[in-house]
Amino acid sequence: MKYSSTRDFSREYTAAETIAAGLAPDGGLFLPRELPKLSSEELRALAPLPYPRRAAKVMKLFLDEFSAAELEQFCDEAYDESRFPGGTAPVVKRGDGLFLELWHGPTCAFKDMALQMLPRLLTASLRKIGQQEDALILTATSGDTGKAALEGFCGVENTKIMVFYPEDGVSRIQQLQMTTQRGSNVMVQAVRGNFDDAQTGVKQILADCTINESILEKKHRFSSANSINWGRLLPQIAYYVSAYLDCVGMSEINFGDELNFCVPTGNFGNILAAYLAKCIGVPIGRLICASNANNVLTDFIRTGRYDRNRPFHTTVSPSMDILISSNLERLLCLLSGDTVKVSAFMEQLSNDGYYNVGERRLEQISELFWADFCDDIETFGTIRNTWNVSNYLLDTHTAVAEAVKRKYLTATSDTRKTVVVSTASPFKFCSSVLEALGEHPQGDGVELIDRLAELTGVTPPPQLVALGNAKERFVGACDKNEMARKALDFLENK
Numbered sequence: 001m002k003y004s005s006t007r008d009f010s011r012e013y014t015a016a017e018t019i020a021a022g023l024a025p026d027g028g029l030f031l032p033r034e035l036p037k038l039s040s041e042e043l044r045a046l047a048p049l050p051y052p053r054r055a056a057k058v059m060k061l062f063l064d065e066f067s068a069a070e071l072e073q074f075c076d077e078a079y080d081e082s083r084f085p086g087g088t089a090p091v092v093k094r095g096d097g098l099f100l101e102l103w104h105g106p107t108c109a110f111k112d113m114a115l116q117m118l119p120r121l122l123t124a125s126l127r128k129i130g131q132q133e134d135a136l137i138l139t140a141t142s143g144d145t146g147k148a149a150l151e152g153f154c155g156v157e158n159t160k161i162m163v164f165y166p167e168d169g170v171s172r173i174q175q176l177q178m179t180t181q182r183g184s185n186v187m188v189q190a191v192r193g194n195f196d197d198a199q200t201g202v203k204q205i206l207a208d209c210t211i212n213e214s215i216l217e218k219k220h221r222f223s224s225a226n227s228i229n230w231g232r233l234l235p236q237i238a239y240y241v242s243a244y245l246d247c248v249g250m251s252e253i254n255f256g257d258e259l260n261f262c263v264p265t266g267n268f269g270n271i272l273a274a275y276l277a278k279c280i281g282v283p284i285g286r287l288i289c290a291s292n293a294n295n296v297l298t299d300f301i302r303t304g305r306y307d308r309n310r311p312f313h314t315t316v317s318p319s320m321d322i323l324i325s326s327n328l329e330r331l332l333c334l335l336s337g338d339t340v341k342v343s344a345f346m347e348q349l350s351n352d353g354y355y356n357v358g359e360r361r362l363e364q365i366s367e368l369f370w371a372d373f374c375d376d377i378e379t380f381g382t383i384r385n386t387w388n389v390s391n392y393l394l395d396t397h398t399a400v401a402e403a404v405k406r407k408y409l410t411a412t413s414d415t416r417k418t419v420v421v422s423t424a425s426p427f428k429f430c431s432s433v434l435e436a437l438g439e440h441p442q443g444d445g446v447e448l449i450d451r452l453a454e455l456t457g458v459t460p461p462p463q464l465v466a467l468g469n470a471k472e473r474f475v476g477a478c479d480k481n482e483m484a485r486k487a488l489d490f491l492e493n494k
């Protein structure tokens, strides 16, 4: 299977080259030239398999240079029960709702589903393409990617990882998870600015020829652990396939019935993975895109105009505080197959901050997707209500999706079942969750974990409780124009 950039189909890459590079040289994102198909029989045959084997089969469809045995080994390791003690991507039914719980991994957010796999795919890819240099992974995080990437890459041979996070854009628990990270190949840097500043900074460094040459002299090449890397998106397709089969297994749907997913969305990675699952043949109905007050995607899906010229809101669902949703570029390319248009949209976005896809594309988008958003007050109300009615504790991001799912059901007469994608443990966002439940928490540190546990009787993840005794290694913030310097310092062990 060959891959190309969303901005130029004339050059083709192998899967290993695609994963090793992260971002295409022209600044575009990689996509398979043709999407594989999973027949109805093949889909049904995955049903008896445990999660790791389902995932290996799905990934194999896209990675013909990787052997089935190799992928099975990666998945068995990455998705082992010891790493996901609460279950690897289980679908649970609470009250009248179905939830796909993706946060039982090492860092308690769904990013683990991809970032436990990416290091394995990346080191294998580097070997396959015969790259001599080590990988220097630069990642911008809105909170959850950073820790999941650090955890995934910590101690991995021939790689170094550096994470940039917005100084005031993450919860204290998220920050502690990162600043206490162990390992000699890791670095964490706070940036004065918001997530978009950090992400734009990383993209600029990755695309800068001078910096690339200078790290090459030091025997390194850049790679990315952000969801712009195909090796991060691909593992996410698997859990939509798996969730579909689980809903059949739970007799929530009959095999062949369509199932909707409602996804709390930021960078458009998770929901794009759901769209790709639909493209390869899983009977998926509507994809419901849930945003917080940073509702640039709601407007886009409703009007066809993407406009980032708007105030940036810091919300209680910080991992979705994003105004530039990188993976939308992939959707536009998949829908139009027109790299010239995609390039023009991205150029206009970078120059003017907006673009408009036009009527025809909008029609296509609104058949596939539906979008709405909710503010912090509605998020709190949803956490409180779901706890009171169903005794189920939602984190702030999942609560946004639950609120938007309810809006969808009210606004449409859709009778298909809808699964809410649950992306983080509520204990990652204790302060907000406690506030939603009517408390007035002081501070937002680890002490609140005990309080939330006490109040609800829900057991907190032990790895979060342990943060109380961990020492912070990485302190101090830099300006966004210092990010490149900091990355070079890290490489030189300064």
Ligand SMILES: *Cc1c(COP(=O)(O)O)cnc(C)c1O
Binding pocket: 109, 110, 111, 144, 145, 227, 264, 265, 266, 267, 268, 269, 270, 271, 319, 320, 397, 398, 423, 424
């Ligand atoms: C990253 C994240 C999201 C947003 O996912 P995207 O793939 O960026 O759309 C939602 N919820 C949580 C908890 C996250 O960490």
